[in-house]
Amino acid sequence: MILTAATTDLFAFGEERLEELASAHASPFFAYDLAAAGERYRRLRRALPARVRLAYAVKSNPGLPLLETFAAEGAWFDCASAGEVSAVLAAGGTGSGMVVAGPAKSERDLQAALFAGARVQVDGIEDVARLNALHTGDRPLPVSVRVNPASGVSEGATIIGGGGPSAFGVDEEDLEAFVAEAAHHERVRITGLQVFAASNELDAGRLLTNHRTSMVIARRLQELLGRELDLVDLGGGLGVRYAVSEPSLDVRALGAGLGRVLDENPWFTGELLLEPGRWLSAPTGVYCARVVRTKVSRGERFVMLEGGINHLLRPLMTGQSFPTLAVRPGVGVLGGGAFGDLTDLLPTTLAGPLCTSLDRVGTGDLPADLRPGDVVVFGQAGAYAYTQAMTHFLSHPAPDQVWVG
Ligand SMILES: Cc1ncc(COP(=O)(O)O)c(C=O)c1O
The missing domain is CATH 3.20.20.10 (Alanine racemase)
Known part of the structure; x- marks a missing residue:
């Protein structure tokens, strides 16, 4: 998804700030404005x-x-x-x-x-x-x-x-x-x-x-x-x-x-x-997780992230995805700004790191060339997210919370 006036209410922070945040934090994190x-x-x-x-x-x-x-x-x-x-x-x-x-x-x-x-x-x-x-x-x-x-x-x-x-x-x-x-x-x-x-x-x-x-x-x-x-x-x-x-x-x-x-x-x-x-x-927060790997399985495109239902449970509970976009650290929002020509988006299933097929954090149209190290940003993640998740399941670390004043 490209960040435009129509989508800015779905994602806290602007395009530039999201890139800065994604570059500054190595592990999955929530950021709130x-x-x-x-x-x-x-x-x-x-x-x-x-x-x-x-x-x-x-x-x-x-x-x-x-x-x-x-x-x-x-x-x-x-x-x-x-x-x-x-x-x-x-x-x-x-x-x-x-x-x-x-x-x-x-x-x-x-x-x-x-x-x-x-x-x-x-x-x-x-x-x-x-x-x-x-x-x-x-x-x-x-x-x-x-x-x-x-x-x-x-x-x-x-x-x-x-x-x-x-x-x-x-x-x-x-x-x-x-x-x-x-x-x-x-x-x-x-x-x-x-x-x-x-x-x-x-x-x-x-x-x-x-x-x-x-x-x-x-x-x-x-x-x-x-x-x-x-x-x-x-x-x-x-x-x-x-x-x-x-x-x-x-x-x-x-x-x-x-x-x-x-x-x-x-x-x-x-x-x-x-x-x-x-x-x-909800609109004050985003959740950001790095891409670990991507694959196509029997025609379905998967992107595997460092965080899953241990950080975001709502898609599994309600069947409804958070809005997503992708950021390349050091570059910007993919499909927007410097990547104006990269409009090749593919329907994608987002999976987390947990060893269970329940670990799905939604679906979305994400850039075709998404690669390890890119960061998927979930919008509207300021509500029913951090404290509603299955944080301890499989003993991965809890995500950081970044409060921007
Ligand atoms: C008693 C009560 N008040 C307020 C709320 C907040 O609801 P919402 O976040 O949908 O505004 C809830 C949500 O479950 C609730 O149970």
Whole structure:
């Protein structure tokens, strides 16, 4: 792939900087552009109404410099473990700007959330009972309840369980019974709702359809509780494109639509919360791995890299490749710049070094003359990459992480 204006949002850094990075690092590495991360946060913030708060979903990339960047921008954080809570506190985030979620929270997770003063999202009556026992403050502990909607969620929701049976939350049809039972736990007070019903959604209209469904649930919850909700958390799921052929999510349309959702629901006097992970972090990172060898096997072209599913697992999990391009250290991006005439691209299967046929890190059109020592760059690798991989499988070294300020 040649780096052009149409592809630059797929790859952090520019053509020149990618070549410098590829030349400077011998082993597989991730590189992240922190200035781009800050800009991305500000762009999304500007697109949203003031009553919509923004919590960065730490699970998408918990790297400390990235958390520090978002904390400096004033972001809230969505954490899913005691470890994420500690990381956010270390990065300068605060408990009052933190939500803590998870379908099987350990005692340690709950204690960490309480200690930080974070808003816990309960996934069932067990969470309520445990918090009731743990909470020692004078006033009841405000919590949000996660609800698994019965319908009206986008297709991508199947990835995380919305709309069908789910490990997450309280099923919408059980909400009334849940509220009645939760009322017996007087040290805990439900004051918020969380619904997460999409994943990597590129269509603002579909996200807004989900959000309208969430507001219907919120209204019912408010009626069942008989008190005003202070927070409705609409989850994450803001998508990024992984191919030039895909559209980019129109965040201004999303922001304008959320303004309309607030207008349509004057009964709601609290704040909305979005918890985007991927949209904020994916475009800020690249993963780079050197070519070890190439081969053609029974008509299929393979390029074997120094890193595989031990560094990047997403293509195996989702069947979707990261965008790729190739860099020749000391020369530049192949197919671009000095290699303007080298436009001979071949469909390629990218394989890693692990002794398993599962070790495939995607497919892509890559230069025909790719050779050992060239570096394959994977774009959109700032999210669900470094910490989602099978790092220890086969005992290769972990990749480096390079944070560019
Ligand atoms: C509760 C919760 N919030 C936020 C996110 C972030 O989602 P995304 O990165 O798609 O925005 C996730 C992802 O799984 C999640 O489970």
